[in-house]
Amino acid sequence: MKIILVDDERIALEHIRTLIPWEENGYEIAAAATNGRSALRLCEEHRPQIMIVDIRMPVMDGLELIRAVAERGWGVNFIVMSAYEDFNYARQAISLGCVSSYLVKHEVDCDKLILELAKAKLAWEMSERQRKLSRSEQIKEAFFASGQPVKHGGHIARPPLCALLLQADMPFTTIPSVTGAPDNSGTTGWTEGFRHGEKPANWELIGEFAHGAGRLVVLFEQRDKSATVQRDAMYKLASVMQRGLEEQLGRTVSLYLAFECTDIARLPVLIRKLEEAARHTVFSGRGSLACADGLPLPFRLASINAECSRRWLDASASCFMREDYGSFASVVKEWFDSLLQPEWNLNGLYEAIRSLTTLYRERLAAAGLPEEDPLDPRTAGPLYNLADIRDRFLRAFGELSEHRSAALKQLSPKLLQALRYLHAHFQDEIGVEDAANATGISVRYLHELFKRELNRTFLDYLTEYRIKQAKLILMREDAKMAEVSARVGYRSPQHFSQVFKRLTGVLPHQFRAKEQAR
Known part of the structure; x- marks a missing residue:
């Protein structure tokens, strides 16, 4: 806590300096002055918490100094030290409200000074809390309310x-x-x-x-x-x-x-x-x-966030479905880079996270794995920036790709060839005969491969795959049901709705409404 000593008698100043071990008691004598005017200048420079002041001084006396410091609102607490005959002056000083005590010079000893300094320190701390609250309210008002000048310390x-x-x-x-x-x-x-x-x-x-x-x-x-x-x-x-x-x-x-x-x-x-x-x-x-x-902060609403996200998601989903993880990673990186230019697109980031999380969960379900959040802090750790989020998605999809690749490696080459044909032509009117011809094996043998390695028929696998693709369309687009059914290989919307409900438990429009409500 900073202290300034003020007395026109240098002997008195030196006496006070040596009266107590200042630093051991938590105080620092920042400066000393022999008149009020010099003390005022030093007070502005050092901003002490306590000033020990004599009353009778040349140029500017102690009472004038106390008034000047109080008017400036510097929050200094004063200890007045003087002779008996100056008590009337001291009483005026005490009435200003920033004087904690009046001491008679020749009666001051070490214990007395330490006690009075502790009182002054406590008084300053209590006043400072009030000043700080008042300052805080004034500044908040200037930032949020009237916009009037901020007043502090008696000036604007x-x-x-x-x-x-x-x-x-x-x-x-x-x-x-x-x-x-x-x-x-x-x-x-x-x-x-x-x-x-x-x-x-x-x-x-x-x-x-x-x-x-x-x-x-x-x-x-x-x-x-x-x-x-x-x-x-x-x-x-x-x-x-x-x-x-x-x-x-x-x-x-x-x-x-x-x-x-x-x-x-x-x-x-x-x-x-x-x-x-x-x-x-x-x-x-x-x-x-x-x-x-x-900073490239946004100053307009990004109304095309959903449309942009859909394009990026379609591109990344297509790469992942083709098992081209390298292209998938490139698309995701470009997607996240696009959120930085021409301005930071926070809404677009939330949309990208929602879209990629949905795709990830769908791929987990398709692989027969339990649902999880790729950004779960328990597994991903804390994420602080755009690169953290992007890299976590890439790592999650990379792990999923490796799992899929490991699972596919267990399938026979002919079945893999048939699956690739089915994935490329599921929207067409295809049957097991078409897949068998494209693979170069008999229909009977292809049936056996599906049952033995996938534990389902060709038609079961085709139906499940079509419904998964329909779900993607329903979640991302507002396409009519006739268009959705045609895009996943069903000529009749009614038949498509029946199959969709049999596999999911709800009708297509109910599924869409549920997803949009999330």
């Missing part, structure tokens, strides 16, 4: 300003996040080191407020108004703050900046930029430090 914060949003990094979730009500949990004391530690060059910390769990908004004001905006200095300060918070919290923190050079009434614009940047952390990655103005 003036541009250039810099607003920061700090956010403790959390693993990505497939449920879109919504900023909740302000919550102080996890943000208490995040900026204390900058408020009471070394004064950062060029920028002054105005205050902060919690903006949702694990989120904090901080406002800085540039001291030198005549200079250009000191962006480099702010970046250095933000970097130091970020590293300090990461050490304090034991986790990574993302930090986004936004500058306002002309009008404090534009703070609501800044907070919207910062919120949007924080919402897109999955694109910038954990531990980000960036200016929101330089």
Whole structure:
């Protein structure tokens, strides 16, 4: 805790310096002055928490100094030390509300001073909590309500300003996040080191407020108004703050900046930029430090997300069905790359995740494997950025492809040839004779292969495959039932509906409604 000593008698100053072991008691004498004017200048420079002040001094006396510091709202607590005859002056000082005690000089000893310093420290801490709450409310009002100038310390914060949003990094979730009500949990004391530690060059910390769990908004004001905006200095300060918070919290923190050079009434614009940047952390990655103005944030609704996702999904599904995992991986990588340009497409990411998860679960079911979520954090681990999500999908589909390949290797070459023919022509009117001719074996032998190696008939396998393809169409498109039935090899929509219900338990339109409701 910083202390400034003020007395016009140098002998008195030296006596106080040597009266107690200051550092052992948690105090630091930051400076000393012999008149009130010099003390006021030192107070602005060092921002002490306590000042020990004599009443009678030249140039500016102790009472004038206390009034001047109180008017500036610097939150200093005073201990007045003087002679008996100055008690009336001391009483006026005490009435200002920032004087914790009055001491007669020749009566002060080590124990007495330590006791009075403890009282002053407690008084300062209680006042500081109230000042901090008041500052927080004023700043929040400027960001979200009236847009009126932010008042702190008896003056108005003036541009250039810099607003920061700090956010403790959390693993990505497939449920879109919504900023909740302000919550102080996890943000208490995040900026204390900058408020009471070394004064950062060029920028002054105005205050902060919690903006949702694990989120904090901080406002800085540039001291030198005549200079250009000191962006480099702010970046250095933000970097130091970020590293300090990461050490304090034991986790990574993302930090986004936004500058306002002309009008404090534009703070609501800044907070919207910062919120949007924080919402897109999955694109910038954990531990980000960036200016929101330089990020490719979206400023229009991406109404074609579903259509784009359908095209990418059709392309990737086609590759996977052909057992061409190399092409499948290339398509998925291009798909995720497309979400970065020309702007970050968060809605498109959610749509891509939904589509690929659906395809993955369908392929699991087709392989006779239990359903699972490819992004389940229990198996995938925490996912923080776009590359993590993409790579997890590629790994999951790669493992599934290897499982399928292992299963197919157990089938005879002739049956594999027949299956490839069936997969390529399932939408046509084909029968076991067509597959047998294409394979170069007899119908009877092909029947035997299906029963022995797949434990089903050719017709059973063909029917199941057609219904699986119908499910894909129903989930992705709004095609009419006549079109769906024709695309999967059924001339009659009625017959298609009967077969679909027999295999799934519901009619096609019921299946579609259920999927759309998810």
